[in-house]
Amino acid sequence: MAKEIREWIVAILIALAVVILVRMFLFTTYSVDGLSMDPTLEDGDRVIVNKFIYDISDIDRDDVIVFDSHQDASYVKRVIGVPGDTVEMKDRVVYVNGEALSEDYVVHQGETYLDNFTLETLGVEGDTIPEGQYLVLGDNRPVSRDSRDFGLISESDIIGEVQLRFWPFNEIAIDF
Structure with a gap:
């Protein structure tokens, strides 16, 4: 009986160690x-973030x-x-390197907070985004606190990419 209990304790400790290592270095969950x-991610959605x-790979435009x-x-x-992009917003249209972005995910355009910038x-010196810096915006522009408020974000502050919405179960998604 004591041997079986020790085996169970060892198995549980190994499982806990694996879970802790996965959460520390590979994936973690966040609640929106x-x-x-x-509408891409709604209040209360639960997502899995790929930390590695x-x-x-590189951080790409359109990554969430x-x-x-x-x-x-x-x-x-x-x-x-x-890095290297020029970005501006004029009349509710975002231009990257002089070309208008097609942003099908932005649906809230009738409200107020859609500042030109x-x-x-945004406080950037020079004409382009510097190395190691990124401009981020929320999909719901009228209510989003984003680079329009706090400027560019540093690559070192990025935790990871959202790769899966797993809650609510009826809205599981991997393409954002």
Whole structure:
């Protein structure tokens, strides 16, 4: 009986160690708080974030990421501008490198908070986004706190890419 109990304890400890290692280095879960990514991600959605993806690939425009805000909670936003890009918004249209973005995921355009901006008005020196910096915007622009509020985000603050919405179960998704 004592041998069986020890075997169970060892198995449980190994399982816990594996779970802890996976959560620390590979994947983690986040709960979406607020409406800034609506309709892509809604308040209360639960997502899995791949923490190691950017160790093996580049951060791309349109990636939905989680990053540390250093103010309060972590944020979920969409990457709009990457290093070397010029970005501006005029009349509710975002232009990257002079071309208008097709943003089917932005549906809330009748409200107020859709400020025009340039990189200069966001406090960026020069004409392009510097290395290691990214411009992020929420999909629900009227209510989103994003690069229009706090400027560019640093690559070192990016926790990972949202790769799966698993809650609610009837809205499981992998393509954002």
